[in-house]
Amino acid sequence: MDAALAVVARFIDTDPQQAALALEALTPEDAAAVVRGLSPETAARLLSRVHPQSEAAIYELLVPEPAATLLGLADADDAADAFRALRDDSRRALLASLTPERRRELEERLSYLDHSAGQIMRTDVVSFFKDARVRDVVTRLKSITASKHPQSYTYVVDDHRRLLGVLNMRDLLLAEDDARVETIMRTDVISVPAHIDREELIAESKVKSYLSIPVVDAQGRLLGAVRTSDLIESTQEEATEDLQRLFGASAEERAFSPLIFKVRQRLPWLTVNLGTAFLASAVVAMFQDLIGKIAVLAVFLPIVAGQGGNAGVQSLSVVLRGLVIGEVRLRDAMRLTSLEVGVGLINGLVIGGVTALGAWYWNGNPWMGLVIGLAMVVNMIAAGLAGAVIPLGMKRIGFDPAQSSGIFLTTVTDVIGFFAFLGFATIFQAHLLPK
Known part of the structure; x- marks a missing residue:
């Protein structure tokens, strides 16, 4: 701890940004201990250069004092950014300890919606x-x-x-x-x-x-x-948060967030993912008698699911980006969905054809190639459709389109891919049974 404090103290005057990076590299507990070892003025100056989420994690361990003192010394805009990232109970404890003027400033800033001009703006004009x-x-x-x-x-x-x-x-x-x-x-x-x-x-x-x-x-x-620099930073931060939410992680989670916080944020969506995995398994279970007769079908299941998932993620990432930067509006839903389905169809025909030839060559049965080729076309069309409809649908009903879209997308491509492949295998099983 003394070594960390020495590094921060060494750079705080000559290279404050380096000092801030050194502080962010510590766990919140160690960073809070370092802050306690600095004068309030120096600590406030240092924390102003720390990412708001990391800053809030440090403040959580300093509530109500010296957090209230540090927030009182901070720039109003920086204080609002950090305060917004605090837990509700920490906010209430801090508000009671702040001066009336700083309390009014923070409450005014918090009244603006997330990602609005009022929230992003600087007031020191x-x-x-x-x-x-x-x-x-x-x-x-x-x-x-x-x-x-x-x-x-x-x-x-x-x-x-x-x-x-x-x-x-x-x-x-x-x-x-x-x-x-x-x-x-x-x-x-x-x-x-x-x-x-x-x-x-x-x-x-x-x-x-x-x-x-x-x-x-x-x-x-x-x-x-x-x-403009703040607008770009806000957009980049939202993009990284969307990436985390896309696969069920919390937007508030950071590399050195507390262990229990990480578990609490991830576990709910892992539970949902487990349920969707059972759904995909249930589809396979419907055809277990067929797989028992034609065991080679099990070999191709990961190929169908994997390619469908990859195609869906491509579609999903393009649509999410368009929604974030304002390129895509809800009124464009039909046009965009048709476009993604068209892409899925063409890619499905190409990839399905290649897969069919590979399966025929490897298995020696052209009917196996036909089955997996048809399943690939169906699944990649479904992937393009789901990659567009899921984020647009979540946006329509008022949810964050990035919120675990990847989990729902994987479910769709797995279920439809397995059902299409095993369904076509059922239709053509007379030609697939071992001679």
């Missing part, structure tokens, strides 16, 4: 009233830049803080010192409401390549701004 003088604006901007990161844009608001325009740095430098900013501001500024979701925000950001987009409330008052 720089704005000036329309009657501000250029000299005063330049002076303040210099002081802000000296103390924190430079701002991408400077906004102009009226007396009610309604967004009016944006200031260009070049225009500021060329303007007269006594000029009012309303005379040099650009009014063709794009803004978005706080409730807009991330997919719409991404589409809006593609209109013009801005470094940040201002966020306003229903009355047009400036609330903050969404930085």
Whole structure:
């Protein structure tokens, strides 16, 4: 523990990002012990560079103190990100220990829906009233830049803080010192409401390549701004969470999450997966007499299931990506499903043909090749259909389309693949029985 504290202390001033990475590499228990060994100011500065999920895992072990002190020292946006990742009981304990002002800030940020502009935005934007003088604006901007990161844009608001325009740095430098900013501001500024979701925000950001987009409330008052870098980070984080949820893991789970937390998050979906596995086994059991007569059928079952599963995952990944980035809308369901079924048909004919020839060559019976070839076509069509319908259907009924879609997809391809293969084998069993 002393060694970990020494590493963090060594880099905290010279390379704070390296210090944050060193802290994240520790277990939450060890990281919390390191944080306790630092001054509150240093610890708050260090935690601001740690991933919110890892930061929350550390805070869980520091509730209510010194977690309340550290949250009070943190930037409001960083504090909100970490606070959002805490358990409900930890949130309640912390809220009671925070100052009224910080409590109000956090409650306001938590009121926004997940992945909305209001949740992603930063509130530390720089704005000036329309009657501000250029000299005063330049002076303040210099002081802000000296103390924190430079701002991408400077906004102009009226007396009610309604967004009016944006200031260009070049225009500021060329303007007269006594000029009012309303005379040099650009009014063709794009803004978005706080409730807009991330997919719409991404589409809006593609209109013009801005470094940040201002966020306003229903009355047009400036609330903050969404930085393009934060939008990209949010999208990437959602993609990794979707990857975990796709196969039944929790989006909140991290590499060094506590053992019991990992088990609690994974076990429910493993239980569901067990049930679906029994369903696929039940299909095979329906044909156990046939398999007893033609034992070679059991050899080809993994091939049918494996190829169907692979084709389904291909379709599923494309559809999920389209839903995440806003490329696919629910109104596109019929067109997209038809397209994926078409892909499954063509790939099924090609792969089915190759598999049929391989089975014929290996088994010496052309009818075995025909059976597995037909089953492959049916299963790959079903895989394309399921890969599109499952995420679109979950989206339609209000569930996260990535939530364990892989488990349901595997069930569909296994059940249909086994049923098709053994069903065709039943039809042609007279030609498959050993001579």
